[in-house]
Amino acid sequence: MHLQLSPQAELTDVHVDVQRTSVLRGLDLVVAAGEVLGLIGANGSGKSTLLNVLATLIPPVAGTVQVRGPVALLGHAPALYSQLTLRENLQFVARMTGRDDAVADAALATVGLAAAADRRADRCSHGMRRRADLARVFVTKPSLLLLDEVHTGLDVTSAALVDHVVDGVRRRGGACVVVSHDRDQVARLTDRVVELAAGRVAPAVVA
Amino acid sequence: MTAWRQLVEIARKDLRLEARSGEALLVTTPFGAVALLFVPLAVGTDTPLLRGIGPGLYWVVVLLFGLLVTLRTSAVDTPPQIALLRLCGVHSVVRLAGRAAASALLLLAFELLLVPVAVALYDPAPHGWPWLLVVLPLVAAGLGLLGTLAGALAQGLDGRTTLGPVLVLPLAVPLLLGATQAPAAAALGHAPWPWLLLMLTVDLIAALALLLGAPHLEEVA
Amino acid sequence: MTLFGRRLPIIAAVLLAVGLVAGLVAPPDRIQGNLQRLMYVHVPAAWLAFLGFAITFGASLAWLWRRKPRYDRLAASAAEVGVFFTGLAIVLGSVWGKPVWGVWWTWDPRLVTTALMFFVYLGYLALRRATLDPLVRARRAAVFGVLAFVQVPIVHMSVLWWRSLHQPPTVLKPGDPTIDHSMLAALLVNVLAFTAVFALFVRARVRLAVAQDEEDTLPGPLAGDVVTAPRLEGVSRDE
Numbered sequence: 001m002h003l004q005l006s007p008q009a010e011l012t013d014v015h016v017d018v019q020r021t022s023v024l025r026g027l028d029l030v031v032a033a034g035e036v037l038g039l040i041g042a043n044g045s046g047k048s049t050l051l052n053v054l055a056t057l058i059p060p061v062a063g064t065v066q067v068r069g070p071v072a073l074l075g076h077a078p079a080l081y082s083q084l085t086l087r088e089n090l091q092f093v094a095r096m097t098g099r100d101d102a103v104a105d106a107a108l109a110t111v112g113l114a115a116a117a118d119r120r121a122d123r124c125s126h127g128m129r130r131r132a133d134l135a136r137v138f139v140t141k142p143s144l145l146l147l148d149e150v151h152t153g154l155d156v157t158s159a160a161l162v163d164h165v166v167d168g169v170r171r172r173g174g175a176c177v178v179v180s181h182d183r184d185q186v187a188r189l190t191d192r193v194v195e196l197a198a199g200r201v202a203p204a205v206v207a
Numbered sequence: 208m209t210a211w212r213q214l215v216e217i218a219r220k221d222l223r224l225e226a227r228s229g230e231a232l233l234v235t236t237p238f239g240a241v242a243l244l245f246v247p248l249a250v251g252t253d254t255p256l257l258r259g260i261g262p263g264l265y266w267v268v269v270l271l272f273g274l275l276v277t278l279r280t281s282a283v284d285t286p287p288q289i290a291l292l293r294l295c296g297v298h299s300v301v302r303l304a305g306r307a308a309a310s311a312l313l314l315l316a317f318e319l320l321l322v323p324v325a326v327a328l329y330d331p332a333p334h335g336w337p338w339l340l341v342v343l344p345l346v347a348a349g350l351g352l353l354g355t356l357a358g359a360l361a362q363g364l365d366g367r368t369t370l371g372p373v374l375v376l377p378l379a380v381p382l383l384l385g386a387t388q389a390p391a392a393a394a395l396g397h398a399p400w401p402w403l404l405l406m407l408t409v410d411l412i413a414a415l416a417l418l419l420g421a422p423h424l425e426e427v428a
Numbered sequence: 429m430t431l432f433g434r435r436l437p438i439i440a441a442v443l444l445a446v447g448l449v450a451g452l453v454a455p456p457d458r459i460q461g462n463l464q465r466l467m468y469v470h471v472p473a474a475w476l477a478f479l480g481f482a483i484t485f486g487a488s489l490a491w492l493w494r495r496k497p498r499y500d501r502l503a504a505s506a507a508e509v510g511v512f513f514t515g516l517a518i519v520l521g522s523v524w525g526k527p528v529w530g531v532w533w534t535w536d537p538r539l540v541t542t543a544l545m546f547f548v549y550l551g552y553l554a555l556r557r558a559t560l561d562p563l564v565r566a567r568r569a570a571v572f573g574v575l576a577f578v579q580v581p582i583v584h585m586s587v588l589w590w591r592s593l594h595q596p597p598t599v600l601k602p603g604d605p606t607i608d609h610s611m612l613a614a615l616l617v618n619v620l621a622f623t624a625v626f627a628l629f630v631r632a633r634v635r636l637a638v639a640q641d642e643e644d645t646l647p648g649p650l651a652g653d654v655v656t657a658p659r660l661e662g663v664s665r666d667e
Contacts, residue, residue: 017563018561019560019561020560020561020562020644042655043655044654044655052290055290055294057290057293057294069294070294070296071294072294073290073291073294075287075290077285077287078287079285079287079288079290079291081220081224081288083223083224083227083228083281084220084223084224084227088220088223092216092220093291093295095212095213095216096213096216096292096295096296096297097295097296098209098212120227136291140294140295142294356575360555360568360571360572361555361558364555364558364559365558366558370551370554370555370558373547373548373550373551373554374548374551374552374555374572374576376544376547376548377544377545377547377548377576377579377580377583378579378582378583380544380583380586380587381582381583381586384586384587384589384590385586388590401589405586405589408582409582412578412579412582416575416578420571420575423492423567423568423570423571424567424568424571426564
């Protein structure tokens with residue numbers, strides 16, 4: 001595995017508070033370019049917060065955050081406008097980032113939703129919405145992809161799609177951070193796993 | 208140029224959401240019409256009286272219910288949606304300006320839909336009506352900006368549709384006075400320009416507040 | 429550090445006592461009689477309402493600039509005390525207005541603006557109460573604290589303008605400019621006394637806010653610490 005010298009993301013002594021509670025305390029983390037990093041931890045240990053920090057959406061109260069983008073964050077809840085069709089949703093993302101509408105259709109075809117492109121998001125199943133959310137990655141082509149428990153509720157083919165997406169980012173020289181409770185999945189998908197506890201990360205041993 | 212395109216796309220998306228949900232034009236507008244219908248039932252159906260108070264009532268309904276139009280549910284970005292926009296490189300000012308533009312257009316439609324209702328129910332004197340062509344857009348723009356600001360201030364809070372209007376209503380007072388006085392002044396043969404200027408000033412202050420306040424009001428988590 | 433401190437309450441009490449005596453000793457108004465003595469509380473209350481909101485404005489600007497929690501606490505405290513004095517000024521004005529003007533309310537621009545400010549700052553306090561996260565609250569409150577004050581002159585001017593077009597009020601206006609010297613002196617003493625009370629209230633409120641902030645952040649539990657292992661043994665056997 002070839003690791004470049006300049007990291008995709010570097011967090012140094014990061015402290016983050018959310019809603020009066022300290023979540024991250026002096027966290028250090030380097031995500032190398034071309035790396036797929038697994039992130040595990042108990043409920044409430046701050047995994048989602050850490051992803052938001054990596055996405056530079058939550059500023060730290062102390063410490064430095066350096067990230068090379070573009071960044072895509074796929075959270076528990078798909079970021080779709082429920083009254084828009086899947087195509088309109090992806091076209092919106094394409095236009096926001098100055099891309100052609102055709103990119104949206106191609107992305108939907110890639111995730112296997114070409115036939116459902118004109119269906120409103122609120123008339124789609126959870127798995128379909130999840131796939132449509134994944135299609136964003138093919139539109140914005142991020143070099144840092146952050147996945148927050150995206151495997152939840154996915155069938156085997158959809159789960160394979162996640163693997164494909166992650167692999168695509170890695171092959172482009174980007175990096176992924178994958179949060180999951182499924183240790184087998186994390187072990188299979190990632191190069192390295194860290195565990196978040198007491199507001200910091202430590203290397204984790206997974207089966 | 209990119210920012211402008213983003214703004215247009217956001218406004219278009221908001222209008223499309225409204226077209227699908229119909230909250231502003233199919234729910235709030237009839238509610239406003241009902242308010243116009245209720246007043247004569249309460250104060251009496253004396254035609255000269257209604258003719259006198261008609262324009263004022265129309266504007267009170269437009270301002271109060273118009274803020275509900277700006278605070279419609281489809282004009283709320285969920286945290287994942289805000290995160291998505293931010294990661295697409297959309298500045299908070301662009302996001303809120305796009306919303307304000309869409310709200311202003313909806314408010315204009317809202318105003319125009321209520322005009323025939325007010326005319327039919329109150330039969331107001333038609334003097335000075337051409338000035339409405341200037342007054343209606345000025346109120347729609349100001350209210351759209353103020354409502355967007357209110358929505359951002361009360362985002363994610365319990366009772367946002369009540370708290371939001373309370374926060375920005377005072378700046379709607381000059382709009383109310385201007386909207387009612389400008390056609391009245393014109394009808395009396397006075398130049399309504401000072402009132403229009405006042406409304407324009409309020410619009411500009413609201414735009415400035417949005418410009419300066421938006422970066423402080425965007426929260427993702 | 430006590431909530432009210434030691435020297436300021438004494439100073440405020442002495443000034444209030446002097447103010448009370450001055451207000452009672454000053455000659456009654458020729459036309460309004462003893463009713464006019466309400467002025468000795470009404471005018472200071474109105475002044476302190478504006479002082480409170482001006483402090484909130486300044487502290488909000490300072491917070492946006494420096495992001496120090498103490499500016500947020502000052503803004504909140506001054507707004508709370510300001511709302512109290514605004515309410516007092518409006519109620520006293522109404523009580524004074526009824527016998528003098530014959531109505532509880534008149535459409536004087538000052539009254540309209542003051543009433544609007546009362547509701548706006550009630551909204552400010554509601555906004556603070558509804559927001560849990562201290563940073564989010566400070567940010568939104570600061571933006572609104574600036575906007576709330578900046579709009580006062582334009583709202584006031586527009587109402588003033590509107591009134592000037594209509595028939596001016598034919599009622600007696602309080603605060604006749606040709607005010608008796610002893611009345612003016614009594615008024616000044618009372619302004620001073622109530623300003624001391626205002627300072628006392630704001631300082632106490634800031635101290636409360638400091639204590640509250642300390643309590644919220646002191647033990648500093650980590651987010652995950654509140655989640656412990658579930659106790660599974662014996663649960664199903666109890667059935």
